[in-house]
Amino acid sequence: MSTPPQGLTSTNFAQMTAGRDKITQCGNDLRTHHTEAQSIVGGLATSWSAESQTTFISIMDQYDIEHQTMLQALEQIELSLELALGEQTKADDDTNLVMGQLRSVLDGN
Numbered sequence: 001m002s003t004p005p006q007g008l009t010s011t012n013f014a015q016m017t018a019g020r021d022k023i024t025q026c027g028n029d030l031r032t033h034h035t036e037a038q039s040i041v042g043g044l045a046t047s048w049s050a051e052s053q054t055t056f057i058s059i060m061d062q063y064d065i066e067h068q069t070m071l072q073a074l075e076q077i078e079l080s081l082e083l084a085l086g087e088q089t090k091a092d093d094d095t096n097l098v099m100g101q102l103r104s105v106l107d108g109n
Contacts, residue, residue: 011088020081027074034067 041060045053 011092013085013089013092016081016085016088020078020085023074023078023081027071027078030067030071030074034064037063 038060041056045056048056
């Protein structure tokens, strides 16, 4: 990504919003798949013998921990993107206000 020349700003709000929305959708998809996997596993686990059931439940417990870690990471990314979008929007608004005031002064108004 190249830096715009000094004195110019360039922000693609649509891309920032789309990125945030994709992260949100990824989290939603992950939750859905996790729920589906739990349902399938719950149905299978009852038909296994004690040792295999214990082993598989242990594996699924680890999966649940890793799933939660992934969701937390996605939520943090989403929050960071949301904050960056808000900060960039404010910076853009502030820049436009200052440029408007400068233009008014230069035009003699």
